[in-house]
Amino acid sequence: MRDDTPRQNASLKGYTEAMRDALAEEMRRDASVITLGEGIGPRGGNWGETAGLYDEFGPERVMDMPISELGFTGMGVGAALRGLRPVVNLMFVDFFGEAFSQIVNQAAKWHYLSGGQASVPVVFWGVMGAGSAAGGHHSGCLYPLFMHIAGLKVAVPATPADGKGLLKTAIRDDNPVVFLAHRMLWDLRGPVPEGELIIPFGKARIVRDGTDVTVVAIARMVHEAEQAADALAEQGISVEVLDPRTLVPLDVEAILASVEKTGRLVIVDEAYSRCSAAAEISALVAQEGFEWLRAPIRRVETLPVPHPVSPPLEAEMLPNAGKVVDAVHKAMQDDCGRRTQEGATHE
Amino acid sequence: MDSGKRLLLDLYRRMLLIRRFEEQVRKMARRKVLAGFPHTYVGEEAVAAGVCAHLKETDAVFSTHRGHGHALAMGCDPQRLMAELLGRATGYCGGRGGSMHVTAVDKGLIGCSGIVAASMPLATGAGLRARLKRDGTVAVAFFGDGASNHGAFHESLNLAGNLALPVLFVCENNQFATHTSFASVTANPDVASRAASYSMPGVALDGNDVWAVHQAAEEAVSRARAGGGPTLLECHTYRTVGHQEHGPVYGEYRTKEEVEAWKKRCPIRRLRERLLAEEPALAELLERVEHQVAQAVAEAAELAERSPYPEPMVSEEQAYAG
Numbered sequence: 001m002r003d004d005t006p007r008q009n010a011s012l013k014g015y016t017e018a019m020r021d022a023l024a025e026e027m028r029r030d031a032s033v034i035t036l037g038e039g040i041g042p043r044g045g046n047w048g049e050t051a052g053l054y055d056e057f058g059p060e061r062v063m064d065m066p067i068s069e070l071g072f073t074g075m076g077v078g079a080a081l082r083g084l085r086p087v088v089n090l091m092f093v094d095f096f097g098e099a100f101s102q103i104v105n106q107a108a109k110w111h112y113l114s115g116g117q118a119s120v121p122v123v124f125w126g127v128m129g130a131g132s133a134a135g136g137h138h139s140g141c142l143y144p145l146f147m148h149i150a151g152l153k154v155a156v157p158a159t160p161a162d163g164k165g166l167l168k169t170a171i172r173d174d175n176p177v178v179f180l181a182h183r184m185l186w187d188l189r190g191p192v193p194e195g196e197l198i199i200p201f202g203k204a205r206i207v208r209d210g211t212d213v214t215v216v217a218i219a220r221m222v223h224e225a226e227q228a229a230d231a232l233a234e235q236g237i238s239v240e241v242l243d244p245r246t247l248v249p250l251d252v253e254a255i256l257a258s259v260e261k262t263g264r265l266v267i268v269d270e271a272y273s274r275c276s277a278a279a280e281i282s283a284l285v286a287q288e289g290f291e292w293l294r295a296p297i298r299r300v301e302t303l304p305v306p307h308p309v310s311p312p313l314e315a316e317m318l319p320n321a322g323k324v325v326d327a328v329h330k331a332m333q334d335d336c337g338r339r340t341q342e343g344a345t346h347e
Numbered sequence: 348m349d350s351g352k353r354l355l356l357d358l359y360r361r362m363l364l365i366r367r368f369e370e371q372v373r374k375m376a377r378r379k380v381l382a383g384f385p386h387t388y389v390g391e392e393a394v395a396a397g398v399c400a401h402l403k404e405t406d407a408v409f410s411t412h413r414g415h416g417h418a419l420a421m422g423c424d425p426q427r428l429m430a431e432l433l434g435r436a437t438g439y440c441g442g443r444g445g446s447m448h449v450t451a452v453d454k455g456l457i458g459c460s461g462i463v464a465a466s467m468p469l470a471t472g473a474g475l476r477a478r479l480k481r482d483g484t485v486a487v488a489f490f491g492d493g494a495s496n497h498g499a500f501h502e503s504l505n506l507a508g509n510l511a512l513p514v515l516f517v518c519e520n521n522q523f524a525t526h527t528s529f530a531s532v533t534a535n536p537d538v539a540s541r542a543a544s545y546s547m548p549g550v551a552l553d554g555n556d557v558w559a560v561h562q563a564a565e566e567a568v569s570r571a572r573a574g575g576g577p578t579l580l581e582c583h584t585y586r587t588v589g590h591q592e593h594g595p596v597y598g599e600y601r602t603k604e605e606v607e608a609w610k611k612r613c614p615i616r617r618l619r620e621r622l623l624a625e626e627p628a629l630a631e632l633l634e635r636v637e638h639q640v641a642q643a644v645a646e647a648a649e650l651a652e653r654s655p656y657p658e659p660m661v662s663e664e665q666a667y668a669g
Binding site: 034060061065066068070071072073074075076077078079080081082083084086101102105106108110111112113114115116117118119120121150151153173174175 | 407409438439440441442443444448450451452453457458460462465467468469470471472473474475476477478479486498499501502503505506509663665666667668669
């Protein structure tokens with residue numbers, strides 16, 4: 001895997017390290033930022049995501065929690081309603097289910113239902129993703145569940161720089177943010193610009209420019225898409241790879257602009273295929289970009305089966321670079337007989 | 348008049364305001380002018396009045412689908428509250444919250460929730476903030492007997508007890524979770540006794556004795572403010588109305604005789620009898636209070652009914668702050 005973030009005035013950092021830096025910087029900057037979760041105190045978090053924070057900020061701001069996800073998530077929401085800015089570390093996105101009611105019924109709705117009297121500046125941080133044979137309860141990419149809920153925002157960084165910049169934005173946002181890091185990227189190293197790094201929500205990153213097909217990819221799939229794009233380049237197919245970085249808000253304009261240029265769209269999404277982010281993006285592009293599409297939109301997703309442990313089974317169900325190459329081939333072969341903007345049909 | 352008597356009169360007025368307001372709500376529900384589903388507090392007034400007498404607007408109250416009593420006891424304007432129940436623009440939440448989701452942050456009512464037991468983790472969070480800021484404020488979670496069987500009860504009490512947070516957990520045990528008898532589905536129906544499992548005092552009270560509630564709440568609130576940690580109060584009470592309007596007051600789940608017996612133990616009537624027994628000359632003052640409260644409620648209802656609905660403008664931006 002590689003990270004193509006521009007390297008001027010940047011130093012190489014690990015993905016988890018960069019997010020830890022973001023949290024440390026925000027906690028130094030604003031005394032109302034606290035973090036709580038299981039094992040995030042002296043232990044420094046399951047992946048080192050809070051390493052050093054307990055020593056620097058102490059037990060009142062870096063709090064070890066009992067296995068009470070519903071209780072401590074609701075505690076985070078209540079503290080946020082009163083002006084603190086908690087980062088609630090739920091460890092695995094699969095555990096968000098234990099706290100689901102406080103996230104979707106309370107955090108997400110309070111601002112609107114109160115007529116704007118209250119806001120809930122809380123971050124729900126978790127790790128998602130398969131690829132390490134962790135099995136059915138530790139492998140999910142459950143962001144579609146949270147994209148669906150009005151009032152939440154959803155961030156899915158694919159690089160160290162994005163991990164840092166998006167987490168800072170998430171903490172400073174006055175809304176509840178579901179922030180999902182990918183477990184297979186935990187030690188990915190990439191350039192992180194020096195100084196203050198704030199990446200706005202709703203702004204996609206063009207990972208590489210291309211002209212024949214747009215590939216929108218999410219989190220670890222960005223790296224699979226890159227591998228596929230390398231292989232396709234050797235075959236003379238120019239792939240534009242786009243990383244939305246946040247799913248709510250979603251940079252629909254960037255996706256549409258790319259599809260207007262290429263006419264073909266493949267979406268790579270590690271969530272289960274049914275009602276995935278790819279499903280939402282497909283519907284949006286089909287509605288708003290229909291005139292530019294030369295081929296049906298294709299999705300490369302996880303088969304809707306609980307994640308098995310056995311590695312060949314797990315590998316079979318997940319999207320990968322090879323499947324992306326196949327999907328691009330199909331997209332290139334399809335032809336709706338459409339006229340291009342210049343008036344000629346595509347060969 | 349001595350301060351004790353004044354205090355009792357204040358409690359009387361608070362309870363009466365809640366009672367008359369809720370009776371008005373019931374009337375309006377029958378006329379179908381209310382939006383949504385009101386769950387009224389008739390019979391339980393002593394709990395809200397007794398506890399909220401010790402709270403300020405800087406404290407944080409989290410309530411339930413049965414929250415009008417807490418809203419009024421925290422000083423909410425009856426007219427704005429009624430407007431909210433009618434879905435009008437002048438309501439506290441611009442009509443968006445309605446009966447079950449009233450929020451009045453300026454009054455210390457951080458919010459009511461339609462999800463049973465949600466108030467407890469939220470109040471625990473407010474307590475966390477109070478402890479971090481060391482500002483002497485307290486958080487209060489009102490919840491019912493049914494909620495005491497929810498996982499959130501156990502998780503919240505454990506967190507609050509372990510962290511010694513300034514939280515009052517006030518269980519309004521009216522003996523029924525919707526229409527299910529609490530005792531019939533609970534291994535240990537002594538809610539107050541559970542407090543010991545979570546390292547905090549647990550106090551069981553006659554929830555229809557406003558003075559008993561007041562005294563117990565006073566001790567719990569001052570302990571919390573002074574950094575002494577949380578308390579669980581179990582207030583035994585009874586709603587002499589249905590779970591919600593358009594629901595059965597009695598029937599399969601309880602008898603008419605039981606309801607009538609509890610009406611005789613009405614907290615307002617009991618305080619009235621106590622006041623008159625101690626000082627018969629108060630009768631005239633109590634009449635005046637009755638009249639003032641009736642007038643305030645009638646005005647509130649009339650103004651609320653004449654208030655405009657919000658503009659029918661709904662956009663995704665409204666769901667997000669900033």
